[in-house]
Amino acid sequence: MEFIDFRLFWNRRVNRGDIRDTFDISVQQASSDLAQYERLAPQNMAYDRALKTYVRTPAYKPALIEHSSERFLLQLVAIDNGWMQRDETWFDFDEVPPLDVTTLKRTPTSSHVLLGVLDAIRDQTQITIEYRSLTENADAPRTIAPHALFYNSSRWYARAYSADHEDFRDYNLNRIGNFQIAGPAPVDVALDYGWLHTLDLEIGPNPDLPPIQQEGVALEYGMTGNKLVCPVRLSMAFYLMSEHNLDVEPGKLSPFKQQLVLLNREVVEQTRTATRLLSKQAIKRALGK
Numbered sequence: 001m002e003f004i005d006f007r008l009f010w011n012r013r014v015n016r017g018d019i020r021d022t023f024d025i026s027v028q029q030a031s032s033d034l035a036q037y038e039r040l041a042p043q044n045m046a047y048d049r050a051l052k053t054y055v056r057t058p059a060y061k062p063a064l065i066e067h068s069s070e071r072f073l074l075q076l077v078a079i080d081n082g083w084m085q086r087d088e089t090w091f092d093f094d095e096v097p098p099l100d101v102t103t104l105k106r107t108p109t110s111s112h113v114l115l116g117v118l119d120a121i122r123d124q125t126q127i128t129i130e131y132r133s134l135t136e137n138a139d140a141p142r143t144i145a146p147h148a149l150f151y152n153s154s155r156w157y158a159r160a161y162s163a164d165h166e167d168f169r170d171y172n173l174n175r176i177g178n179f180q181i182a183g184p185a186p187v188d189v190a191l192d193y194g195w196l197h198t199l200d201l202e203i204g205p206n207p208d209l210p211p212i213q214q215e216g217v218a219l220e221y222g223m224t225g226n227k228l229v230c231p232v233r234l235s236m237a238f239y240l241m242s243e244h245n246l247d248v249e250p251g252k253l254s255p256f257k258q259q260l261v262l263l264n265r266e267v268v269e270q271t272r273t274a275t276r277l278l279s280k281q282a283i284k285r286a287l288g289k
Contacts (some may be wrong), residue, residue: 001033001036001037001040001063001064003018003019003022003023003063003090004019004033004034004037005037005041005044005062005063005064005065006065007061007066007090007092008044008045008054008055008056008060009060009117010072010091010178011091011092011253012055012056013051013053013054013055013056014034014045014053014054015052015053015054016030016031016034017030018092019033019034019175021277022090023108031245032073034054037063039062040063040064041061043057043060043061044056044057044058044059044060044061044063045057054155058243059278072103075089075091076091076099077101080099080100080101080104081101081103081105082108082143094274099247103154106154106155106168106174107155107174109125109173109174109263110173110174110176111167112274113173113176113177113179114156114173116179117146117149117173117176118157120145120146120151120181121147121148121149124145124147124184124185124216125145125164125181125182125183125184125185126143126144126145126161126181126183126184126186127143127144127145127146127179127180127182128141128142128143128179128180128182129141129142129143129144129171129176129177129178129179130176130178130179131171131175131176131177131179132175132177134177137146142162142164142171143163143164143182143275144158144160144161144162144163144169144171145160145161145163145185145186145187146158146159146160146171147159147160147161147185147189147192147195148189148195149173150170150236152240152243153239153243154173154199154240155172155173156172156173157170157171157172158170158171158173158176159192159195159235161185161186161187161192162281163186166280166284166287167276167279167280168191168192168235168279169193170235183202186287187283187286187287188286191279191282191286192235192279193234193274193275193276193278193279193282194233194234194235194272194276194279195233195234195235196233197233197271197275198231198232198233198234199231199232199234199235199237199267199268199271200229200230200231200232200264201229201230201231201232201237201241201246201262201264201268202227202228202229202230202262202263202264203221203223203228203229203230203244203260203261203262204218204223204226204227204228204260204261204263205217205218205226205259205260205261205262206255206259206260206261207250207261208250208251208255209255209256209259213256213259214226217260221260227263234271234272234275234276237268237272238272241262244260245257245258245260246260246262246265247262247263
């Protein structure tokens with residue numbers, strides 16, 4: 001029933017052959033399914049004898065699916081990137097418009113690494129990893145106790161306690177090599193104040209943009225009164241700020257390259273610094289130092 005609803009919504013039409021081929025059922029069963037959907041939502045489709053298919057009517061309203069544009073578009077991106085196969089979706093690719101995705105494609109995340117991180121999170125254990133850091137000795141192993149995953153700018157990260165730094169840090173999953181279990185996690189994740197606490201980023205259009213461009217930016221991000229209030233974990237504020245150049249002082253870049261500005265920069269920086277300090281102090285007390 002959801003498949004029929006999906007095809008009517010996104011492709012405007014559906015027929016017995018579509019259902020038969022997708023679910024590997026008989027034509028008779030497909031006809032029965034169409035009849036059942038018609039009883040469920042009689043206003044949604046009508047049979048076009050010339051096309052020999054059911055078509056969406058002007059009175060159509062989704063009966064079983066959410067009309068989410070992002071779900072539709074992101075599945076197309078996933079197929080283009082090789083994250084999903086065509087037969088894992090319900091698209092009729094004869095009806096899908098030409099698509100191109102321009103991005104730098106990264107190496108797929110190792111399932112071996114991901115499973116190791118997931119097991120460590122579930123079991124509350126540490127793992128010793130080979131990590132290719134940009135800032136430290138790439139050959140030095142690191143012992144971490146991951147407790148969460150997060151995603152930003154096409155990268156997946158593990159949020160983890162670092163036994164080497166006695167602090168909570170972020171680890172790019174694509175830079176983790178081999179790993180081995182290293183015993184129970186030594187610190188409670190409740191001490192990761194940066195992860196557990198949130199802060200509102202107040203974001204607005206760059207005031208150096210012409211008014212018409214400011215209006216366009218406000219519309220794109222759904223701002224109210226030229227301001228967007230974005231709740232974010234303190235530990236992730238850095239990534240969001242870096243992604244949109246919010247960490248750059250206004251006036252350093254062309255306003256067309258820095259279309260957004262952080263309106264409460266001082267509060268954000270002070271809160272992040274104070275929270276990290278409190279977290280590190282709490283960790284030291286927990287370790288008896």
